[in-house]
Amino acid sequence: MRVKVNDVMTREVVSVNGSTPFKDIAEILIAHAVSAVPVVDAEGHVIGVVSEADLLRKEEFREQFYREGYLPPLRARLRDRMTREGHSAREKALGDTAAELMAAPAVTITPGDSAVEAARRMEEHGVKRLPVVDEDEILLGIVSRRDLVKVFVRQDGDIAREVLEEILDRLWVETDEVRVKVEHGIVTLSGFVPRRSDAEIATRMVQRVDGVVDVIDDMEWKEDDTPKWAGR
Structure with missing residues (x-):
């Protein structure tokens, strides 16, 4: 919220x-x-x-x-x-x-x-x-x-609950295997998602949560569906 x-x-x-x-x-x-x-x-x-x-x-x-x-x-x-x-x-x-x-x-x-x-x-x-x-x-x-x-003086537990209930649980992608850890406002996302784009979306959404200082994306994915640059 x-x-x-x-x-x-x-x-x-x-x-x-x-x-x-x-x-x-x-x-x-x-x-x-x-x-x-x-x-x-x-x-x-x-x-x-x-x-x-x-x-x-x-x-x-x-x-x-x-x-x-x-x-x-x-x-x-x-x-x-x-x-x-x-x-x-x-x-x-x-x-x-x-x-x-x-x-x-x-x-x-x-x-x-x-x-x-x-x-x-x-x-x-x-x-x-x-x-x-x-x-x-x-x-x-x-x-x-x-x-x-x-706004940034929020308990880590409050931030974790919002990330889980307001972000991950409401995304249209599969996030059941995603784990959330919050320390001093820094959120670490780990676990698995189906696609790389799912991880990027989740990260961007969590960055918008009030009180989040930074987001560390440690998630793994099964399919890299992001666009490839020409000649890459």
Whole structure:
């Protein structure tokens, strides 16, 4: 069974509104030990996200403009040219409220999306957490990288049972002679299957099980039915 965002997300999440002042945002991040908070409107719709990076930008440009000879790091200079949402980073550095500092629109996810999709979206957008919203973009919770790591913290016995009951027992190929061993999330498949392609299918399916770190294919087959390359 694939883990959904709903299974790992944090439901009690702190948020701010567009008028929340800079200082209050900083205090909220520190008090709750988080690196970013969603910005919501009066109805609870997520309109953006404000992060530590957004607050630090103000300090970066303060140093740039008021310390003689100061040269900010390359990353800050690139942001100065153009931020992701198309506004000058220098203008954002002058912001005093969440609405002026936030990244918008927010990158969000729904409870029904898979944990894998959440991880891909974080990687694609370079963020560490995603607001979880319903179909109306109303805030339901938040999912972080740490939440997604929990997917891999599964007992070996639970993984073995899922491989046997949800994968091998439901495949259309003969797997009665396949044995499953799981140690620290690494699954070893051994025994016999009728065809080499059956072993490859089983391996690929097991790799998709949540909590599986790696799959070792030690299965033997009676018929090699995989395509041969020309001249092989």
